[in-house]
Amino acid sequence: MDGKPAPAPAAAPEAAAPAVLSAAPTAWADKHYLLVDDFIGIRILLRESLRNLGARNIDQAASGGEAMKMLAKTRYDVVLCDYNLGEGKNGQQVLEETRVRNLTAPSSVWLMVSAEKSVESVMGAAEHQPDAYLIKPITEGVLLTRLNRVWHKKQVFREIDQACLDKDYLRAAKLCDAQIEHNKIHEIDLLRMKASLLLKSGEPEKARAVYERVLAERDYNWAKAGLAKIRMNNGEHEAARQMFQGVITENRYYIDAYDQLARAYQLMGQDEEACNVLEKAAKLSPNSVPRQRSLGMISLKLGNVGMAEKAFRKCIAIGEYSVMKTPDAYLGLARVCGIKNEPKEALQWLLMAQREFTSELIGLRAKITEGMVHHESGDYRRARKCGDELEQMLKEDAARPDTPTCMDLATLLFAVGVKEAPVELLCYVIKNNHDNQVLQDEVQKIFDKARMGEEGLALILASRKEASDLMNKGVLLWKTDKLPAAVEWMRAARLALPTNLRILFNSAQIILSHLQQRGYDKALADEAVGVLLYVDRIAPGQQRFAQLMEQLAALAPVAAAVAEGEQSGVDGEDGAGA
Numbered sequence: 001m002d003g004k005p006a007p008a009p010a011a012a013p014e015a016a017a018p019a020v021l022s023a024a025p026t027a028w029a030d031k032h033y034l035l036v037d038d039f040i041g042i043r044i045l046l047r048e049s050l051r052n053l054g055a056r057n058i059d060q061a062a063s064g065g066e067a068m069k070m071l072a073k074t075r076y077d078v079v080l081c082d083y084n085l086g087e088g089k090n091g092q093q094v095l096e097e098t099r100v101r102n103l104t105a106p107s108s109v110w111l112m113v114s115a116e117k118s119v120e121s122v123m124g125a126a127e128h129q130p131d132a133y134l135i136k137p138i139t140e141g142v143l144l145t146r147l148n149r150v151w152h153k154k155q156v157f158r159e160i161d162q163a164c165l166d167k168d169y170l171r172a173a174k175l176c177d178a179q180i181e182h183n184k185i186h187e188i189d190l191l192r193m194k195a196s197l198l199l200k201s202g203e204p205e206k207a208r209a210v211y212e213r214v215l216a217e218r219d220y221n222w223a224k225a226g227l228a229k230i231r232m233n234n235g236e237h238e239a240a241r242q243m244f245q246g247v248i249t250e251n252r253y254y255i256d257a258y259d260q261l262a263r264a265y266q267l268m269g270q271d272e273e274a275c276n277v278l279e280k281a282a283k284l285s286p287n288s289v290p291r292q293r294s295l296g297m298i299s300l301k302l303g304n305v306g307m308a309e310k311a312f313r314k315c316i317a318i319g320e321y322s323v324m325k326t327p328d329a330y331l332g333l334a335r336v337c338g339i340k341n342e343p344k345e346a347l348q349w350l351l352m353a354q355r356e357f358t359s360e361l362i363g364l365r366a367k368i369t370e371g372m373v374h375h376e377s378g379d380y381r382r383a384r385k386c387g388d389e390l391e392q393m394l395k396e397d398a399a400r401p402d403t404p405t406c407m408d409l410a411t412l413l414f415a416v417g418v419k420e421a422p423v424e425l426l427c428y429v430i431k432n433n434h435d436n437q438v439l440q441d442e443v444q445k446i447f448d449k450a451r452m453g454e455e456g457l458a459l460i461l462a463s464r465k466e467a468s469d470l471m472n473k474g475v476l477l478w479k480t481d482k483l484p485a486a487v488e489w490m491r492a493a494r495l496a497l498p499t500n501l502r503i504l505f506n507s508a509q510i511i512l513s514h515l516q517q518r519g520y521d522k523a524l525a526d527e528a529v530g531v532l533l534y535v536d537r538i539a540p541g542q543q544r545f546a547q548l549m550e551q552l553a554a555l556a557p558v559a560a561a562v563a564e565g566e567q568s569g570v571d572g573e574d575g576a577g578a
Contacts, residue, residue: 026148028055029054029055032059032076032077032078033077033080034058034060035050036080037060038085039082046080052140059076064091064094068094076104077105077107079104079109081110082113082114084115084116090321096323102165106158108154109147109151109154111134111150112130114133115136131150132146153189157179169198169546169550172197173198188214191210191213192220192223192226199226202547208227221257224243224246225243225260228247241264244260244264259281262281265277272302278291278294282295289315289322293329296312296328296332300336305336305340312330330349330350331350331362333346335373335376338372343373343374367386367393368408371387371390386416387412390412403432407425410422410423411446422446422450423452426443429443430460430464430467431497431500432497434463434500443456447460470493474503483510487507490503501535501542504531507528508531515528520555525552529552
């Protein structure tokens with residue numbers, strides 16, 4: 001559970017001195033409080049405890065839904081939220097949605113309050129990082145002690161969090177250094193934050209230095225996990241795997257290490273091992289919607305229908321009131337029912353998915369799943385009808401869906417006897433992922449299943465070469481200083497292969513070089529930013545994203561200063577200049 005969650009905006013003066021811990025009592029009377037508990041008696045007890053601290057502005061919510069409405073309207077300084085809230089959202093889901101929607105300020109304090117002592121409840125809440133987890137009954141003294149401790153610590157990170165919200169990660173990292181000078185007591189927490197910020201800034205080597213500095217003093221698992229993430233991003237998947245495994249050996253409750261270990265296995269094409277890791281993580285912390293979804297999808301891919309069904313049903317149950325709810329579990333469970341020859345229930349899940357989510361989000365995927373359900377349950381006539389409809393949709397819309405959807409669609413079309421359309425889809429997938437060997441192996445398996453093994457291999461090699469040649473031509477134009485032509489070429493390459501990350505990043509890099517060498521142009525700068533924001537949407541967390549965004553941002557003030565200087569020169573010539 002590395003790093004701090006992204007909080008919501010709060011005013012923080014640029015020139016303000018770093019916050020320093022003070023022994024002076026906190027002015028609790030000035031703060032705004034929200035108490036969330038479904039029992040009025042508990043709310044009254046907590047309210048009286050806060051009033052005894054001097055609190056005046058205290059709001060109350062009796063349910064998760066009511067709490068969300070209040071959090072959307074008011075910026076609370078302190079939230080005390082029960083874990084079990086009866087019908088609707090539980091406390092974990094309230095905290096989860098608050099984090100996702102940035103409804104609390106950087107300095108806000110969130111205390112999870114519960115009588116629950118089970119590992120799964122505590123772990124589930126901890127994954128969304130409340131500032132403290134208090135076990136009932138809570139005395140006034142305990143409440144004051146924890147509030148004071150957490151409040152003062154949060155102030156240390158206030159300006160850093162604000163810089164993060166501005167996506168100014170390098171400034172945030174520098175603020176960490178400034179805080180360390182004044183607040184040595186929080187040095188380790190600040191170094192942890194600094195390392196994660198450097199990673200976001202596209203500075204992995206600087207982040208590595210911070211982790212190694214920390215590890216030289218003490219054996220922190222979060223620092224070892226940080227180094228493992230750097231290795232994984234560098235393509236050192238086996239080294240990363242060993243490090244994540246070591247972290248889990250030392251601390252079996254370090255849930256993030258399980259998720260990262262599973263990812264390392266998947267990057268190496270070892271899906272069975274990844275599935276085993278996710279299964280263990282889901283047993284330790286079963287109330288994570290994304291983890292249950294991932295476990296269901298990888299189990300389905302491996303043909304482990306029983307585990308897939310269990311994970312998808314759990315995902316739907318815990319996701320009913322969650323902001324993390326997606327169609328994947330519904331569609332996955334429909335597939336499971338189809339495989340089990342239970343088409344009636346499968347189609348019920350499909351209908352439910354279509355009621356719960358907009359057609360824009362799942363229309364195509366629902367039709368693919370319907371075709372698969374019919375095919376797997378032996379209704380080949382209906383499966384072929386779905387295939388014909390999908391083939392027509394492809395002809396009417398030149399845009400192609402995401403990679404997993406393309407592969408599912410190709411699989412179905414091959415199964416119902418279509419050849420040309422699925423071949424085009426799989427070649428499109430390869431061209432957009434021409435350096436992803438694991439994905440290429442999966443595409444080859446689809447060709448093999450369609451009895452097109454040798455032909456498929458030739459198509460894969462030709463598609464890889466086409467994408468590589470397309471990219472290399474733009475790079476050659478760039479290296480031979482034909483920057484306008486390079487920009488134009490990569491613009492066309494983006495249109496042809498809209499999800500090829502290397503082409504997208506190279507396009508942004510070439511535009512950046514054009515701006516640096518030929519002068520600032522706002523339209524070109526906006527184009528580069530648009531490309532990078534698109535990358536961040538389809539593949540968040542890429543290191544080059546932050547690096548290039550930082551470089552583009554650095555050019556704008558220079559351009560503004562140059563423009564101001566030019567304007568001053570014009571004024572001098574028109575007026576009484578030298």
